[in-house]
Amino acid sequence: MKVYIGTCVTCNKEIYCKDGFLDGVNERGRLYCFTCSEERQQETEHNKN
Numbered sequence: 001m002k003v004y005i006g007t008c009v010t011c012n013k014e015i016y017c018k019d020g021f022l023d024g025v026n027e028r029g030r031l032y033c034f035t036c037s038e039e040r041q042q043e044t045e046h047n048k049n
């Protein structure tokens, strides 16, 4: 089962929910694909240093 959720706010990639598993990250109501989410996390870690 594949349900359309929305698009990544960064790259506009379509994000689906597959078998109850979200194919991305919902961060404060905004959707990100895994690629953009990882990049955001790396930027956050980088900014700490």
Ligand SMILES: [Zn+2]
Residues within 6 Å of the ligand: 008, 009, 010, 011, 012, 013, 032, 033, 034, 035, 036, 037
């Ligand atoms: Zn993305």
